[in-house]
Amino acid sequence: MSTFKFVGKSLAYSIISLIGLSVLVFVLARVLPGNPARAALGPNAPPEAVQALMQQLHLNEPLYIQYWYWISGIFTGNWGLSLYTHRNVLLDVEQFFPATLELIIMAGIIDLLLAIPLGLLAGKMENTYVDNIIRVLTYIGIAIPSFVVAIFLQLIFGYGLHLFPIIGELSPGVTPPPRITGLYVIDGLLTGEFNVVVDAIWHLILPSFSLALGPLAQEARILRSAVVENKNSDFTLSEISHGLPDSIITTKYLLKPSLIPMITIYALDISSIIANAFLIEFIFNWPGISRYGLNAMLSKDLNGIIAVVMIAGVLFVIANTLVDVIIGYLDPRSREEVSD
Amino acid sequence: MVMENGKILEVKDLAVSYKVYEGILKVLRNVSFYVLKGEKIGIIGESGCGKTTSMKSIMRILPTNALLEGGEIYYKGKNILKISKKEMTYLRRHSISMIFQDPSTALNPVFKIGPQIYDIVKYSSDRRLTKSEIHELAISYLKQAALPEPERILDSYPFQLSGGMKQRVNIAMSLASANDLLIADEPGTSLDVTIEDQIMRLLKSIVEEKHLSIILISHALGTVRGFVDRIYVMYAGTIVEYGPTKSIFSNPLHPYTRLLIESVPKLMGKKIPEGIPGVVPSYLNPPLGCRFSTRCPFKMDICEREMPQVYEAEDGHFVACHLFRKEGS
Ligand SMILES: Nc1ncnc2c1ncn2[C@@H]1O[C@H](COP(=O)(O)OP(=O)(O)O)[C@@H](O)[C@H]1O
Ligand SMILES: [Mg+2]
Numbered sequence: 028m029s030t031f032k033f034v035g036k037s038l039a040y041s042i043i044s045l046i047g048l049s050v051l052v053f054v055l056a057r058v059l060p061g062n063p064a065r066a067a068l069g070p071n072a073p074p075e076a077v078q079a080l081m082q083q084l085h086l087n088e089p090l091y092i093q094y095w096y097w098i099s100g101i102f103t104g105n106w107g108l109s110l111y112t113h114r115n116v117l118l119d120v121e122q123f124f125p126a127t128l129e130l131i132i133m134a135g136i137i138d139l140l141l142a143i144p145l146g147l148l149a150g151k152m153e154n155t156y157v158d159n160i161i162r163v164l165t166y167i168g169i170a171i172p173s174f175v176v177a178i179f180l181q182l183i184f185g186y187g188l189h190l191f192p193i194i195g196e197l198s199p200g201v202t203p204p205p206r207i208t209g210l211y212v213i214d215g216l217l218t219g220e221f222n223v224v225v226d227a228i229w230h231l232i233l234p235s236f237s238l239a240l241g242p243l244a245q246e247a248r249i250l251r252s253a254v255v256e257n258k259n260s261d262f263t264l265s266e267i268s269h270g271l272p273d274s275i276i277t278t279k280y281l282l283k284p285s286l287i288p289m290i291t292i293y294a295l296d297i298s299s300i301i302a303n304a305f306l307i308e309f310i311f312n313w314p315g316i317s318r319y320g321l322n323a324m325l326s327k328d329l330n331g332i333i334a335v336v337m338i339a340g341v342l343f344v345i346a347n348t349l350v351d352v353i354i355g356y357l358d359p360r361s362r363e364e365v366s367d
Numbered sequence: 368m369v370m371e372n373g374k375i376l377e378v379k380d381l382a383v384s385y386k387v388y389e390g391i392l393k394v395l396r397n398v399s400f401y402v403l404k405g406e407k408i409g410i411i412g413e414s415g416c417g418k419t420t421s422m423k424s425i426m427r428i429l430p431t432n433a434l435l436e437g438g439e440i441y442y443k444g445k446n447i448l449k450i451s452k453k454e455m456t457y458l459r460r461h462s463i464s465m466i467f468q469d470p471s472t473a474l475n476p477v478f479k480i481g482p483q484i485y486d487i488v489k490y491s492s493d494r495r496l497t498k499s500e501i502h503e504l505a506i507s508y509l510k511q512a513a514l515p516e517p518e519r520i521l522d523s524y525p526f527q528l529s530g531g532m533k534q535r536v537n538i539a540m541s542l543a544s545a546n547d548l549l550i551a552d553e554p555g556t557s558l559d560v561t562i563e564d565q566i567m568r569l570l571k572s573i574v575e576e577k578h579l580s581i582i583l584i585s586h587a588l589g590t591v592r593g594f595v596d597r598i599y600v601m602y603a604g605t606i607v608e609y610g611p612t613k614s615i616f617s618n619p620l621h622p623y624t625r626l627l628i629e630s631v632p633k634l635m636g637k638k639i640p641e642g643i644p645g646v647v648p649s650y651l652n653p654p655l656g657c658r659f660s661t662r663c664p665f666k667m668d669i670c671e672r673e674m675p676q677v678y679e680a681e682d683g684h685f686v687a688c689h690l691f692r693k694e695g696s
Contacts, residue, residue, distance in 0.1 A: 153431065258431075259430045259431065260472065261467050261468075261469060261472040261473045262472060262473055262474055262475040262476070264423070264426075264428045264467070265465070265467055265473045265474075265537070265540075266475070267426075267428050267459070268426045268428050268459055268464070268465045269459060269460070269464070269487045269490075269491070269540060269541075269543070269544055270456045270457070270458075270459035270460030270461075270487075270490055270491065270544060271486055271487065271490055272456075272490065275486065280475050280478065280483075283477050283478070284475065284476060284477045287477075357477060358477055359476075359477060359479075359524045359526070360476070360524075360526055363526075
């Protein structure tokens with residue numbers, strides 16, 4: 028009951044943030060200088076045609092009416108016409124977004140899978156050579172921007188060692204699986220095309236690792252210091268003095284409280300992963316939504332821009348809600364605060 | 368099992384320091400004490416005098432910056448500073464247990480009491496217990512610690528319980544493994560006086576019922592008076608006096624003990640006690656001689672140069688003070 032209430036509250040906050048974001052983005056896009064109808068039709072179009080298009084796009088109406096048209100369209104599947112691809116923006120999103128989502132999810136997973144063992148190990152082995160090696164590695168990871176990491180990885184593991192592909196989502200000759208979610212790994216699993224799954228994961232590793240390195244390095248450091256602190260706390264000493272096995276103390280009683288600060292940062296790091304994904308997609312020629320987003324901006328395609336920004340916002344809000352729920356699970360006190 | 372003179376625990380010349388940014392804190396020096404089987408001893412001293420450090424040494428849970436610089440700790444005849452990790456774990460599971468000073472930090476904040484006590488019960492048993500056996504045992508320990516509604520306690524997080532209840536939970540947990548020796552490190556200090564009183568009575572009844580030996584730590588003499596058989600008085604990392612509780616109160620010898628007893632508020636007294644003038648010396652550069660010499664009203668020249676030996680002043684009553692030096696020694 029209290030967990031249900033907690034998740035509900037967290038969701039309610041998310042929805043409020045999303046409404047706020049949608050208004051902000053919408054207003055920003057509309058107050059940008061330049062006339063989108065003119066931009067769409069080109070400089071030689073007759074003024075009557077421009078007027079007609081503006082009429083059609085409700086550009087002559089007050090902003091709140093325009094917002095209403097737009098937001099009700101979102102829920103009825105009419106995301107407006109893209110002035111750049113000349114079709115419903117929703118179709119564009121359906122085409123380009125899954126590849127981006129897959130990249131971000133993979134980065135989020137690699138992030139946690141590496142940050143947790145590294146941080147825990149460094150904390151347990153405080154001030155030993157293992158800790159020092161991890162310290163140096165994580166400093167490097169924090170210092171280097173993700174696009175530089177990407178280029179290095181391409182040079183070393185792609186051109187140099189030929190271990191990983193450098194560009195694209197699938198190898199040439201591998202046909203994409205039947206489209207269900209648009210995420211190749213998931214679709215491959217659902218349709219039993221495991222060679223596609225392997226190939227897709229193989230292509231995901233370098234770009235998603237480039238995205239994950241900075242965040243995971245930072246999170247490993249935060250986890251390490253929490254582990255060091257909790258390791259000398261009374262409750263850990265008490266657990267040791269009751270004779271609990273070291274393995275249980277470390278992976279259960281020490282890890283859970285130590286994860287709390289790290290997971291809090293994880294929510295923020297997801298947003299940097301989303302932001303950096305735009306750059307990484309260019310470097311790896313990833314058929315995601317970033318190229319579409321860039322072109323939308325250059326051609327002042329209002330509906331396209333709004334859709335891309337809103338998607339980034341929705342992703343961030345979903346990640347935040349998830350993190351809230353995880354924190355609620357990890358830290359019973361936070362749950363109490365919310366349900367009061 | 369070899370047990371020298373019925374001593375279950377004997378600490379000999381323990382020396383522990385802490386490494387800190389400013390240098391080395393030379394905390395424990397020449398700390399020696401013993402506990403007989405079934406005996407109740409008290410260790411008394413101002414906060415910061417090294418009581419907790421001594422107990423953590425026995426449990427082998429000193430923090431990572433602690434330096435064990437000397438001494439032996441015999442438990443049932445074996446030096447527990449030398450035994451393997453496995454043997455130590457065995458003792459922690461089946462023989463010795465420690466109750467920590469602050470009940471609000473001694474329980475893991477993010478787990479319910481249930482899983483915490485279940486794990487302790489599970490690993491303190493000689494054989495594999497079923498889930499329901501573990502549950503039953505946990506309930507019985509909570510009941511022995513006089514906790515009402517044990518089922519509700521098991522389903523609570525530490526922050527949902529009062530300080531007194533948390534300390535009872537700690538006591539319940541120690542029941543699983545304290546079959547011989549219980550170490551209670553200021554078990555009531557952080558609680559209200561009335562709650563502290565209840566906790567002390569609970570401990571007393573448990574210790575007597577299970578015929579346990581206990582080391583009861585306190586910063587105040589009054590707390591242990593009606594409880595323990597013998598008292599050790601600690602000052603700045605050294606034991607300054609020890610003896611049967613009666614003789615300590617009727618005939619305190621060390622100037623520090625005398626001041627300590629005088630500073631206990633007396634209900635009938637007219638004067639408000641002033642406490643002991645001066646402060647505990649820094650552990651970075653402690654006095655070469657007696658550590659109390661910087662505050663002692665009876666200080667002599669030798670006190671600054673030499674650490675005093677231990678002299679037996681009356682039967683079983685010892686004092687480490689140059690005032691009691693025997694002729695010719
Ligand atoms: N982990 C530590 N690092 C540095 N100094 C410590 C540490 N633990 C305790 N000390 C110091 O050791 C001295 C004795 O502490 P403690 O054993 O806790 O005394 P008590 O239990 O009698 O209050 C104090 O001066 C305290 O500051
Ligand atoms: Mg203490």
